[in-house]
Amino acid sequence: MELRDFNDHQSSHEPGVEVLTKQEEDEVFEIQKETYRGQQYSQIYFARLHLMRTLLLEVIYEFKFAAVCTVLELEEGKECVIVGTLYKHMKLKPCILDEYSKERSAMPLVKPHNFMHPDDHLVLEDESGRVKLSGLLLPSVYITGIVVAIQGKETGAGDFLVQDVLEAGLPPQIELPLKSKEDKYVVLVSGLSIGSSNSNPLQFQLLIDHITGHLGDEKEQNIASQIVHVVIAGNSVEFPRGLLNGQNLAAKDLSRLSEPIKELDILLNQITAGLPLDIMPGPSDPANFSLPQQPLHRCLFPGSSTYNTFRSCTNPHCFELDNIRFLGTSGQNVDDLEKYSEAKDKLEFMERTLKWRHLAPTAPNTLGCYPYTDKDPFFLESCPHVYFVGNQDKYETRVIKGSEGQLVRLICVPKFNETGVAVMLNLRNLESHALSFGTQFST
Incomplete structure (x- = not known):
């Protein structure tokens, strides 16, 4: 028999009910009782x-x-x-x-x-x-x-x-729940880059108006009414270059530093007023550099965080909606793989991380991560149904199948500030499509 990959037997799981249920599984990525005592990687x-x-x-x-x-x-x-x-x-x-x-x-x-x-x-x-x-x-x-x-x-x-x-092969996967008769959509977006030189607030406002049902014809508003969750996968803000150089900042510079966060909070406030929202940190956000990145502090969002629909999450981020398991990152793991290996596209890098059962195999060698002493939080014990990676150059998606029947929807979420594209995923059948917003006016 040839050596290829293998999988443990799938664990059983009760079919999901029609009401939307949400379960958080970010505990493994939260640094709580860990203490740095000079330990080695x-x-x-x-x-x-x-x-x-x-x-x-x-x-x-x-x-x-x-x-x-x-x-x-x-x-x-x-x-x-x-x-x-x-x-x-x-x-x-x-x-x-x-x-x-x-x-x-x-x-x-x-x-x-x-x-x-x-x-x-x-x-x-x-x-x-x-x-x-x-x-x-x-x-x-x-x-x-x-x-x-x-x-x-x-x-x-x-x-x-x-x-x-x-190789280890895809991990065991909980069974998909019975197909719902109703469409339920999750919106994935990344790379808002509010505060950057080419930032386009109107573009993001169009997205907000669309997903909150204030834009489009009757058909589009009907689809918007079926959106049940929004996930922002990193790089929501970008600070002016030259400000963060280790020097003490003047009062006017401090004000410039806080403006992108204030603007983001105002925009997110419109979403959280009616929809559950998860926000993950990314490389350009005010969070720790090394993986796993810890949740953005709630004090940065005085308006949005007053709603119980607002949740600041870790990067990587793992959660379940209606017994459908999501796993996502803000893009650092795949971007680093691209520097040290080759593949035909970003989706192939994503597929490799699942087959290797490791979310960030280049950490800590070339990708910064916390020096854990007794565990490796990026080891994949179970297989997601949806695996997304943010801040990519373009929207790409495909479904991969494991040797034990695992089905995984892979999604590259593009940088919204550069492409104007967000992604809608239907929980009913795990089909996804791009939402594109343009703000160029012809003269």
């Missing part, structure tokens, strides 16, 4: 390796693959299976010492969009040691931080010749 990798190895060994023993051994126990020519964490040697990967020296050079810096190089190669590492890989695994697909099981043999040159690879 290696502990996250140990936790990740332990979780994934348990899953992978179950199927290896069940199907009686070749003997499992550690890197230190490898023998030349002997076929075996080893489980470990991948590390990718990258010639062009930025180094902090190089950055320091380049800052003092007279030559201008040109930052490449992608750090891939033909000489890149993969290494597998476990607690006993590391070994260079050759053969089946493509360095262009894999990145540092993934845990896999590989089957092969050590060569005379000291490399491990990979003959097959076992």
Whole structure:
């Protein structure tokens, strides 16, 4: 039998009822009792390796693959299976010492969009040691931080010749509830960038008027009446460049700094008056830099937060509506994957994170994250029905299917400020379509 991917048996779940129910599952991403005591990031990798190895060994023993051994126990020519964490040697990967020296050079810096190089190669590492890989695994697909099981043999040159690879595969998924007869829509939007130089408040106001039923003909207003939830996936504001440079701000600069937040609160107030709204932080928002980003403080939204429909959430954000499981990020995990690996589109990167059972596999190597000591919160224990990523260049979507019948709707939510596009998802059948708003006037 070939090594490919595997899935645990699906857990049973009672069908959803017609009334809309909402369940929060962001607790795993909330940093509450965690304390930083100078711990190293290696502990996250140990936790990740332990979780994934348990899953992978179950199927290896069940199907009686070749003997499992550690890197230190490898023998030349002997076929075996080893489980470990991948590390990718990258010639062009930025180094902090190089950055320091380049800052003092007279030559201008040109930052490449992608750090891939033909000489890149993969290494597998476990607690006993590391070994260079050759053969089946493509360095262009894999990145540092993934845990896999590989089957092969050590060569005379000291490399491990990979003959097959076992990835974790899509996690188990709760059954979809029975299809409702009613349409219920969730609106996904990201990248409002209020306060930026090209900000267009009219565009966002048109979106608000549409989803609150104040815009459009009778048919559009009927669809608007079926909207049950709004999610804003990061980068809601953008502060003027040059203000946040570590210096003490003058009173007029402090006022300029608060203007985008005040404007956002006024706009969100119109939504929360009639609809539940979740807002997630993004890279440009006033939140912590490292993942998981903590909820934007309610004091930033004195108007919107007075409604019980307003909820400030973490990034990543996980929740359930009518027993349909949503999982989303503000885009950092996929954008970072694009720098260190290659795929035909952003949806393929999203699919890989599900198959690797890890939401942010490049954290903490190239993506900032909190130094957890005893867990890895980005490990995916269950499969969402809807997986969305915000702040992308364009709207893309497709459905992927797992080997155990899991169905996942993948959605790239575009930057609204640049595209004027939001996404509507129908809870009845998980179909989605773009909502486009233009404010250009012909002369």
